Amino acid sequence: xxxxxxxxxxxxxxxxxxxxxxxxxxxxxxxxxxxxxxxxxxxxxxxxxxxxxxxxxxxxxxxxxxxxxxxxxxxxxxxxxxxxxxxxxxxxxxxxxxxxxxxxxxxxxxxxxxxxxxxxxxxxxxxxxxxxxxxxxxxxxxxxxxxxxxxxxxxxxxxxxxxxxxxxxxxxxxxxxxxxxxxxxxxxxxxxxxxxxxx
Amino acid sequence: xxxxxxxxxxxxxxxxxxxxxxxxxxxxxxxxxxxxxxxxxxxxxxxxxxxxxxxxxxxxxxxxxxxxxxxxxxxxxxxxxxxxxxxxxxxxxxxxxxxxxxxxxxxxxxxxxxxxxxxxxxxxxxxxxxxxxxxxxxxxxxxxxxxxxxxxxxxxxxxxxxxxxxxxxxxxxxxxxxxxxxxxxxxxxxxxxxxxxxx
Numbered sequence: 001x002x003x004x005x006x007x008x009x010x011x012x013x014x015x016x017x018x019x020x021x022x023x024x025x026x027x028x029x030x031x032x033x034x035x036x037x038x039x040x041x042x043x044x045x046x047x048x049x050x051x052x053x054x055x056x057x058x059x060x061x062x063x064x065x066x067x068x069x070x071x072x073x074x075x076x077x078x079x080x081x082x083x084x085x086x087x088x089x090x091x092x093x094x095x096x097x098x099x100x101x102x103x104x105x106x107x108x109x110x111x112x113x114x115x116x117x118x119x120x121x122x123x124x125x126x127x128x129x130x131x132x133x134x135x136x137x138x139x140x141x142x143x144x145x146x147x148x149x150x151x152x153x154x155x156x157x158x159x160x161x162x163x164x165x166x167x168x169x170x171x172x173x174x175x176x177x178x179x180x181x182x183x184x185x186x187x188x189x190x191x192x193x194x195x196x197x198x199x
Numbered sequence: 200x201x202x203x204x205x206x207x208x209x210x211x212x213x214x215x216x217x218x219x220x221x222x223x224x225x226x227x228x229x230x231x232x233x234x235x236x237x238x239x240x241x242x243x244x245x246x247x248x249x250x251x252x253x254x255x256x257x258x259x260x261x262x263x264x265x266x267x268x269x270x271x272x273x274x275x276x277x278x279x280x281x282x283x284x285x286x287x288x289x290x291x292x293x294x295x296x297x298x299x300x301x302x303x304x305x306x307x308x309x310x311x312x313x314x315x316x317x318x319x320x321x322x323x324x325x326x327x328x329x330x331x332x333x334x335x336x337x338x339x340x341x342x343x344x345x346x347x348x349x350x351x352x353x354x355x356x357x358x359x360x361x362x363x364x365x366x367x368x369x370x371x372x373x374x375x376x377x378x379x380x381x382x383x384x385x386x387x388x389x390x391x392x393x394x395x396x397x398x
Contacts, residue, residue, distance in 0.1 A: 164363025
């Protein structure tokens with residue numbers, strides 16, 4: 001497997017082996033630490049320690065903690081993949097498609113952790129709020145509005161429905177929501193999303 | 200104004216002046232500190248310092264930090280007041296009543312802070328999750344289900360809609376949601392809640 005030139009930024013020809021693995025190792029450690037400690041609680045030094053690399057390497061790849069955060073908080077499913085997937089459903093089943101897609105992403109613990117880390121950071125840190133707001137506004141809401149032709153406000157109401165539902169199901173774990181099946185939740189919530197996204 | 204016997208717990212006849220004010224001062228400081236630092240970040244000592252009382256007094260009134268948290272995280276509007284208010288609307292306007300009530304409570308910064316503190320604590324601390332889950336399950340969802348005769352799952356879907364919307368509006372402050380008027384949000388979201396609560 002050649003890693004040459006892949007995954008490095010700026011300085012140097014990047015011919016040393018393994019920069020991609022190192023970068024991914026740092027991001028994985030950062031996701032875990034942001035998930036556990038929030039934005040303020042996870043220091044760049046602690047991220048380096050968890051990734052078993054020199055802090056200078058983290059600086060080299062990402063500049064500063066914000067840089068690590070922006071990269072690490074990327075949705076585990078890229079919106080540019082997720083949205084076309086949802087839009088590939090017939091228009092009258094787009095609400096159902098959104099519920100099923102959210103449940104599948106959030107149901108996977110490895111993909112849930114970075115999303116919870118984002119939310120947690122946004123709720124404890126003003127800079128993280130700004131970062132996350134910029135991210136969701138451009139990468140999610142903007143694209144979703146273009147794709148569905150729904151008004152931005154309606155897109156945000158749909159997003160709010162799913163965010164709140166996911167918090168109650170996976171963070172607070174309230175019953176019966178935490179144990180409800182995918183089909184039960186589709187029956188319950190899909191008509192709501194359908195109305196917001198395609199009415 | 201007589202304070203005798205009011206607001207004290209256990210030990211002593213509570214005849215010393217001002218226990219209610221002291222108790223409220225501690226709770227107000229605790230709310231601010233939980234809002235700012237989350238459950239783990241706010242120490243009992245720091246709460247006492249912010250309330251300008253001796254830490255022993257905090258112990259006396261509330262036992263431990265959990266005790267302070269349970270009291271401090273109480274909804275600023277008691278569910279036993281809030282729910283009858285919502286239920287006083289005609290049944291075909293119950294969705295609208297819920298949206299307006301939530302917006303009025305969350306729109307008031309003094310009432311929003313303790314609710315954000317709860318959410319934040321729940322997202323960073325396992326014990327806070329348990330406490331909050333017990334609270335919302337018994338004090339909110341149970342009562343709402345009884346009052347509306349809606350299924351618990353539908354009540355939770357309605358709550359999820361409002362929680363997510365409030366996070367996007369007041370925490371992330373995404374536009375146009377952050378600047379939308381009460382009437383715009385009623386038009387957008389009330390039909391959703393109406394369907395969950397009374398269909």
